[in-house]
Amino acid sequence: MTQQQSYNGYQEQEPPLPSAVPQATENTEMVRVEQAVKRFGDLLVLNNVSMTVKRGQVVVIIGPSGSGKTTLLRCINHLEKIDSGYIYVDGQLVGYRLVKGQLVEAREAEIAKMRAQIGFVFQRFNLFAHMTALENIIEAPVHVLGIPRDEAIAQAMELLRKVGLEEKAHVYPHKLSGGQQQRVAIARALAMRPKLMLFDEATSALDPELVGEVLKVMRQLAEEGMTMVVVTHEMGFARDVADHVIFMDHGVIVEEGPPEQIFDDPQNERTRNFLGLIAAD
């Protein structure tokens, strides 16, 4: 955590300017979270969290419920606002603009534009209930990006093929299984050609026998080089696919490192306890 120390030193100065993302790292860093703090009332959900995700990297965040991992993910595309700190995606400040050293919340259009480049997959899928699978996928490309409908449909069919649901194109979500819905949701996010994908416990709401089909799609994406931040309880997936694993508890990053280190040789007591509980499960 040398990074954290250097930034602590940084904060002493007045005013606390964020480091404009250094030129040298601009091409390698996709996400940079600096000292993010988030409170829900009195509850400190994120307590000075800093992390980075490199381009093409798969970062998996694990930890007990209530540890702040989902909140952290939601802050990355500004579904939640942080109370202090900075979050950059691809070198751009998320949700805020810097005006004379002060952070000002960005305009709706700017936030929307940012979000359009970040795919988000929800635990509860959140497919648009009044639209077929195909309509779900073409909705944002057509109405946000302005892609011609025919083109969007062709692309959507391609994506449906990719997630193995070509024959479900004209089916409404309530007629699909959870696993199928989640795969459509992933296709819907991919249709925006995001540079970053965020997965919020994408398999937690699924029946056990349906988890595999969703993980398979996520695995495939990782292999294609997609930059991903994945919040999950699937330790097998984390071990196999992650380049970097972060263990969070009580709003702080307790331990992070390559999967072999976190799973086979955890340094922290709390990490060991958590993994022990999972294994005993």
Add this chain to the structure above:
Amino acid sequence: MFDWDAVWKFIVSPFFLQAAWTTLWLSVVAQLAGVVLGLFLALMRMSRFKWLSFPVQVYVWFFRGSPLLVQVLLLWDGLPKLVPGLLFSQITCILIAFSLNEAAYMSEIIRAGISSVDPGQMEAARALGMRYWLAMRRIILPQAARVIIPPLGNEFNNMLKTTSIASVIGLEELTGTAEILGAPSFSIFELLIVATLYYLLLTTLWDYFQRWIERRLDPEYAAKGGRPGRRPGQKSWAQRVLGFGNPPLESGELIAGGHGGAR
């Protein structure tokens, strides 16, 4: 002695056809204005900003808490006294009063409709880069519609009948026409029967139309093939015009309504 001949004579007279037309278009315009204004009121009411939501609460409190007849009279008799020289025509006065009144009821109906949509739908829309209005228009309102449309139909049924209040300031819609034409010959009773028949005709036609719309908005209707010659999944006329098709309602439905806006 009840005069059947007067009933037959007037039922096809241009006076009543004209009056029925007045009742119909008054209702349609006031209802449309009520829906549009009600939508904005509903969105304001749901705002997290107190300065937006509180005025709406007061507005709804006033318009739902006092009789429409009194509101009409306030506007017709009262306003010119408050603001000398400001004089609306009867029709303008009625349209304003009815629209403002209806907006109060519609805002509550629309709010309930929007609240019925899973918040995850808005989150998903925002996460895809959709802005508030786009998400409202494309994602939230179409889904809220299946909850809004049945009570909206009841509201319009009410509206058709409530327009009779316009007769108190001398507007010649169905009720007013019956009174005015009936007065000289003491045949008000017969002419009120004629007016009643017209009201029944209008509300019955509306009832059929409403059921037709609700059927068409069910995507299962299209999925099952709907009308012969329609491809599965192809949208019905109503779905295309309104720009969406709704998922089928769960069993034991709201469709029947029971939201009657008795006032």
